[in-house]
Amino acid sequence: MTRTVALHHQLGGPEQGVPLVVLHGLFGSADNWRSHARQWQAQRRVVVVDLRNHGRSPHAATMNYAVMAEDVVALLDQLGIERCDLLGHSMGGKVALSVARLYPQRLASLIVADIAPVAYDHGHETIFGAMRQVERDAPESRKQADSAMAAHVETPAIRRFLATNLERGDDGIMRWRVGLDEIEAAYADIAAEPAGEGSYSGPTLVVRGSRSDYVEDALLPQVKAVLPAAQVVTLEAGHWLHAEAPKAFHEAVDTFLAERGHEEN
Incomplete structure (x- = not known):
């Protein structure tokens, strides 16, 4: 019996180049990323995902990060995507970190928005x-x-x-x-560390909000231990930085992806 669920997703943009796959945070959905997706789709293929128990995706009892990472990889397989640039915010950032640790060969780069690879003790x-x-x-x-x-x-x-x-x-x-x-x-699993062990050494951008307590300076050594190649960009925003500072967030992501593309050429 398979552990994965078939994730609902929104797909658009030209098919050439490396696709960008976007994972929302807790209580978010693909719909929250429509404006960003429209801009990115002018240049590249973009897949915006509803994670399990969110949006239009199926509900399931298990929500640990290993299983949610498997959901994402199953979707990549379904869409014929061998490698992608993977962006995740908050809970989606931990899913993205889990994919990076467990399936590093599937990533061209990693973008983590306002989350660290640690367990958090504050609740909802x-x-x-x-x-x-x-x-x-x-x-x-x-x-x-x-x-x-x-x-x-x-x-x-x-x-x-x-x-x-x-x-x-x-x-x-x-x-x-x-x-x-x-x-x-499953909230204890959601608050826990990402799945997998060790580090992801591929190109990485960590974007954090200056008014958020999710990636404070004290956590940066742990971020660097797991993501040694990470560039850290701080925006004048809180935890929902992509919504609070959309232009600055978009520019940070675009700059990172453009630099990575230039390095590959």
């Missing part, structure tokens, strides 16, 4: 509380869902981000499309 209790409140309230509009979340999450931007996971059922009730039960049950 308020997020789970907000989402469970929506389930209990059974809202019939996004405004009602936002009011339900506001009792647990003060920041409107975070509530708007979570609301991208809402969809209306045939009965008019707004419900979560993410596998919330599976995510909450």
Whole structure:
């Protein structure tokens, strides 16, 4: 019995060259990356993925990073992609790190957005509380869902981000499309270190937010131990740096990919 699930994905752009594959973070989806994908697709093939229990991908009980890395490699096989530039944000960054450690031959380069290859001890209790409140309230509009979340999450931007996971059922009730039960049950695996051992020595970009506590200076030695070739770029942003500083984020990625392409030629 296979451990992988067939990941939903969005694909576009010219087929020549090395494809860019994008992995979202916890409670994100491929939809959150549409504006970035449109820009990259002008130059290259871009695959934006819904990881398991997210977006339009299937739900599954297991969420350790070895299995999620297998999902991604299975998708690469399905699409006939031998090597790719792999970009991952937050949880997706840990999935990307796991692919780099377990299947380094599948990567031309690695881009990790605001996550370090370590276990984190801070949780998402308020997020789970907000989402469970929506389930209990059974809202019939996004405004009602936002009011339900506001009792647990003060920041409107975070509530708007979570609301991208809402969809209306045939009965008019707004419900979560993410596998919330599976995510909450597997949260210890999500907070854990990436899968695999040792380092990935290929070309790597680590982009971090200056107002984020996910890749603080104290963690840089651990980043360098796992990613010895990493360039580290700091943007004036928080954890959702691709949304908070989209132009600067895009420029950092484009510069890195252009330099890597130049070195290969």
